[in-house]
Amino acid sequence: MQSRKIEQRFRIIRMLVAVVIALTIAFGFVCFVSKTPFETMGNFLFGPFLTVRRLGNIVEMTIPLLFTGVSVSIMYSCNQINMASEGGFFLGGVAAAYIAVTFALPYGIHPLLCIIGGGFAGALVCGIPAVLYVKKGVLPVVSSLMMNYVSLYLGLLIINYVIRDAQAGYPCSYQYRDTAILPDLFSKTNVHAGLLIAVMVLILGYLYLYKSQWGYCIRMIGKNPNFAKYSGMNVAGTILGCQLVGGFVAGMGGAVEQLGMYGRFQYQALSNHGFDGVLIAILSHYNPKFVAPAALFLAYIRVGADIMARSSDVPVEIVYIIQAIIIIFVAAERFLEGWKHREIVKASRLELEIKGE
Amino acid sequence: MVNNEYILSMENITKVYSNGFVANKNVNFSVKKGEIHALVGENGAGKSTLMKILFGHEQPEEGKIFYKGEEIHIANPLAALDYGIGMVHQHFMLVPSLTVAENMVLGMEPKKGVLFDYKTAVERTREISEKYNLLVDPEAKVEDLPVGFKQKVEILKVLFRGVEVLILDEPTAVLTPQETKELFTELLNLKKNGYTVIFISHKLNEIKEICDRLTVLRNGKVTGIADVSDITEQEISNKMVGRNVMLNIEKEKAKPGSSVLQVKHLSYTDMHGKQVVKDISFSVRKGEILGVAGVEGNGQREISEMITGLLSGQTGEILVDGKALSGASIRDIRLSGVAHISEDRMTYGSVGDASIEENMISERYYKKEFNRNGLLDFKRIKECVNQLIQNYGIKCDNKDAQVRTLSGGNIQKVVVAREFSSNPKVIIANQPTRGIDVGASEFIRKKLVSLRDEGVGVLLISADLTEVIETSDSIIVMNNGEIAAYFEDASKVDETILGEYMLGLKRQSKEEAGGAYYAE
Numbered sequence: 001m002q003s004r005k006i007e008q009r010f011r012i013i014r015m016l017v018a019v020v021i022a023l024t025i026a027f028g029f030v031c032f033v034s035k036t037p038f039e040t041m042g043n044f045l046f047g048p049f050l051t052v053r054r055l056g057n058i059v060e061m062t063i064p065l066l067f068t069g070v071s072v073s074i075m076y077s078c079n080q081i082n083m084a085s086e087g088g089f090f091l092g093g094v095a096a097a098y099i100a101v102t103f104a105l106p107y108g109i110h111p112l113l114c115i116i117g118g119g120f121a122g123a124l125v126c127g128i129p130a131v132l133y134v135k136k137g138v139l140p141v142v143s144s145l146m147m148n149y150v151s152l153y154l155g156l157l158i159i160n161y162v163i164r165d166a167q168a169g170y171p172c173s174y175q176y177r178d179t180a181i182l183p184d185l186f187s188k189t190n191v192h193a194g195l196l197i198a199v200m201v202l203i204l205g206y207l208y209l210y211k212s213q214w215g216y217c218i219r220m221i222g223k224n225p226n227f228a229k230y231s232g233m234n235v236a237g238t239i240l241g242c243q244l245v246g247g248f249v250a251g252m253g254g255a256v257e258q259l260g261m262y263g264r265f266q267y268q269a270l271s272n273h274g275f276d277g278v279l280i281a282i283l284s285h286y287n288p289k290f291v292a293p294a295a296l297f298l299a300y301i302r303v304g305a306d307i308m309a310r311s312s313d314v315p316v317e318i319v320y321i322i323q324a325i326i327i328i329f330v331a332a333e334r335f336l337e338g339w340k341h342r343e344i345v346k347a348s349r350l351e352l353e354i355k356g357e
Numbered sequence: 358m359v360n361n362e363y364i365l366s367m368e369n370i371t372k373v374y375s376n377g378f379v380a381n382k383n384v385n386f387s388v389k390k391g392e393i394h395a396l397v398g399e400n401g402a403g404k405s406t407l408m409k410i411l412f413g414h415e416q417p418e419e420g421k422i423f424y425k426g427e428e429i430h431i432a433n434p435l436a437a438l439d440y441g442i443g444m445v446h447q448h449f450m451l452v453p454s455l456t457v458a459e460n461m462v463l464g465m466e467p468k469k470g471v472l473f474d475y476k477t478a479v480e481r482t483r484e485i486s487e488k489y490n491l492l493v494d495p496e497a498k499v500e501d502l503p504v505g506f507k508q509k510v511e512i513l514k515v516l517f518r519g520v521e522v523l524i525l526d527e528p529t530a531v532l533t534p535q536e537t538k539e540l541f542t543e544l545l546n547l548k549k550n551g552y553t554v555i556f557i558s559h560k561l562n563e564i565k566e567i568c569d570r571l572t573v574l575r576n577g578k579v580t581g582i583a584d585v586s587d588i589t590e591q592e593i594s595n596k597m598v599g600r601n602v603m604l605n606i607e608k609e610k611a612k613p614g615s616s617v618l619q620v621k622h623l624s625y626t627d628m629h630g631k632q633v634v635k636d637i638s639f640s641v642r643k644g645e646i647l648g649v650a651g652v653e654g655n656g657q658r659e660i661s662e663m664i665t666g667l668l669s670g671q672t673g674e675i676l677v678d679g680k681a682l683s684g685a686s687i688r689d690i691r692l693s694g695v696a697h698i699s700e701d702r703m704t705y706g707s708v709g710d711a712s713i714e715e716n717m718i719s720e721r722y723y724k725k726e727f728n729r730n731g732l733l734d735f736k737r738i739k740e741c742v743n744q745l746i747q748n749y750g751i752k753c754d755n756k757d758a759q760v761r762t763l764s765g766g767n768i769q770k771v772v773v774a775r776e777f778s779s780n781p782k783v784i785i786a787n788q789p790t791r792g793i794d795v796g797a798s799e800f801i802r803k804k805l806v807s808l809r810d811e812g813v814g815v816l817l818i819s820a821d822l823t824e825v826i827e828t829s830d831s832i833i834v835m836n837n838g839e840i841a842a843y844f845e846d847a848s849k850v851d852e853t854i855l856g857e858y859m860l861g862l863k864r865q866s867k868e869e870a871g872g873a874y875y876a877e
Contacts, residue, residue: 211732213723220719223708230667230697230705231719232688 018329056189067253068277086274087151088122092251122251130243192260443520505536614643648829694782709761766797
């Protein structure tokens with residue numbers, strides 16, 4: 001009982017210590033680069049909270065990360081290193097763009113169809129590496145990275161040749177029909193209705209992974225596939241199923257991002273949302289419950305870095321250093337292990353004393 | 358006291374493992390130069406520990422080792438090799454993707470400047486291979502070689518390092534009869550060249566065939582040292598198996614009903630082409646515990662895994678309650694009433710990183726009673742799991758404790774609680790009490806007997822003879838993938854009798870052994 005509590009507490013402590021260390025190192029860099037390090041750091045840390053628009057920026061940036069974070073959490077819980085969320089997010093956006101441009105549908109139904117279409121595109125992208133793994137033993141870490149390129153160029157093919165707006169001065173699709181656009185929720189910001197969908201996905205993702213029989217299977221297979229097989233679970237089917245679900249969520253994210261933030265499809269490269277999803281999933285221990293804070297945090301330091309870059313002489317790259325340091329410390333399982341071990345020993349001793357042994 | 362007749366002697370070796378298990382107690386073991394010396398004993402008798410000490414894998418608590426008249430200390434395997442003591446492990450330690458020559462010189466590669474000189478490696482491998490008449494192609498990839506050749510490579514590798522004393526750990530366990538024959542010629546050849554061989558085995562006919570002297574271990578103690586020519590196989594068998602402890606399981610005589618599990622003409626050939634199960638037939642009847650005795654590796658594991666669906670590709674038929682299982686999924690097999698205690702509780706039986714609760718619902722989570730509104734009904738699950746924890750006396754903080762934090766006995770109780778409460782008609786219990794404490798073992802055996810009394814059929818596979826005899830109602834003995842004997846009344850046999858059949862000294866006629874099968 002005790003040791004479990006201590007382990008949980010240490011997860012949080014480890015995360016906080018990692019953040020503090022990362023920020024300290026970042027400050028070191030800032031001192032090195034900037035003539036006004038304190039002001040710059042202030043802009044970075046507190047800038048995002050100063051105006052409603054900036055707060056809005058954080059939320060806008062969080063929305064797609066919630067989708068990819070949940071997507072990767074689902075796929076990784078089954079111990080499948082599937083990186084195709086990136087391609088799934090991109091192709092999901094393309095599919096949504098196609099539907100948003102091509103079909104004339106009423107309000108309400110149009111975005112819904114776009115998002116579902118995006119979901120199917122994402123499921124396809126993430127499903128192919130899973131099929132290859134289950135049928136042929138191809139490790140998804142390789143095939144999924146390749147899938148990302150397939151998705152990128154397939155998507156660009158559609159954007160640049162099928163729905164390209166030749167009148168625009170740059171490569172992009174036609175404008176989305178008004179019926180497809182997700183409306184903004186608050187004035188002064190671009191926070192759009194996709195937030196509600198993201199929160200729904202977050203809740204459903206949690207119920208799916210931690211409260212349903214499918215999630216139970218996914219997690220057991222992720223921890224010990226032999227045990228799952230011995231118990232009579234359908235190991236291959238579950239692996240395939242959860243990659244499809246994960247891909248669907250990533251594709252939905254791509255669709256929502258397009259319909260909420262853009263008027264036409266403008267990406268000409270992968271957007272990196274899928275890889276950010278990996279990062280968030282690791283920070284949140286593959287639990288959708290913790291995806292929201294992880295995504296908010298990531299969005300916050302990105303917005304802070306943006307403000308810092310605009311208002312001072314420090315480039316935005318600093319934020320990637322901070323990110324990397326945090327991930328290294330959080331991923332380092334044995335970081336602070338000695339301290340944790342001593343705490344557990346102390347607790348067990350105390351428990352023995354209480355029992356009078 | 359140093360006797361020059363012996364090239365190697367170990368005196369008063371005592372080894373206690375950190376979990377308190379005493380593997381060797383005052384063991385004396387001596388080998389003469391140029392002999393093939395057999396080290397004999399049941400599983401867990403302490404043979405492997407003794408050889409690990411000799412090869413530097415383990416350090417003894419007490420005792421001395423003399424080699425060529427001088428006391429030596431063997432800190433690690435490299436030191437052992439330096440002294441000239443080499444070991445060929447039962448599981449080959451070769452790099453499959455490299456060639457024979459590359460494996461041979463691993464760690465002492467010939468060099469040309471800074472580059473690896475592959476040509477010389479091949480040359481030297483060929484030389485040594487011809488010198489000892491152990492012919493292998495130096496440029497073949499190890500993964501492409503059959504098992505017998507892999508073993509040759511292992512032996513050559515040891516010889517290549519200038520070894521004079523060779524330890525072979527159950528070398529014939531993985532070999533086909535032809536390969537075994539070949540190995541023996543090679544060993545006799547080595548002996549002729551003045552090498553000393555320590556041959557670990559429990560196959561008495563093989564020992565009789567090629568060994569000069571033998572040392573028998575039982576329960577970590579030496580029970581006999583003799584010249585092979587002076588001792589009968591019968592006597593060796595008696596020294597190997599003996600009653601260790603009385604279990605005294607109180608049970609009434611079984612009242613077996615109709616057959617609930619029928620195995621007909623079951624055969625299985627493994628990936629190396631070795632037939633490990635040969636046309637066996639038997640039945641487990643309702644309200645009966647059928648014990649399976651045998652030295653490990655004689656087909657018992659395969660039988661249990663074929664019945665439970667983990668292994669496929671067999672020929673023959675398996676019926677549960679009269680229904681054929683061929684092609685059924687593991688879930689179907691479980692649904693038809695088969696429960697399975699796997700011999701490997703950490704690989705198959707449990708998930709160390711999951712909670713007791715998650716471990717206990719793995720075969721029933723999908724059932725209606727544990728689901729509500731499309732989600733798992735954690736209230737019901739909690740009730741069920743807490744009930745099991747209480748009924749099976751599992752020592753833990755609560756149902757959320759990680760299984761890996763429990764003791765071996767409690768982990769096994771988690772497995773057993775899940776399997777026994779799955780409403781089984783047949784229980785396949787493979788080594789249900791291996792490596793766990795006395796209390797938990799006794800508990801599990803008693804549970805098996807009480808389930809039997811409720812009409813469940815039990816197939817009890819165990820390497821612990823005492824357990825088999827005292828828990829079972831009837832017994833079959835496995836030897837070399839076949840049923841060597843069937844005893845309808847387990848109370849009429851003892852370790853000595855079983856030992857003779859287990860070790861292949863005796864064999865019942867087809868008709869007698871066929872008594873294990875009941876059509877009804």
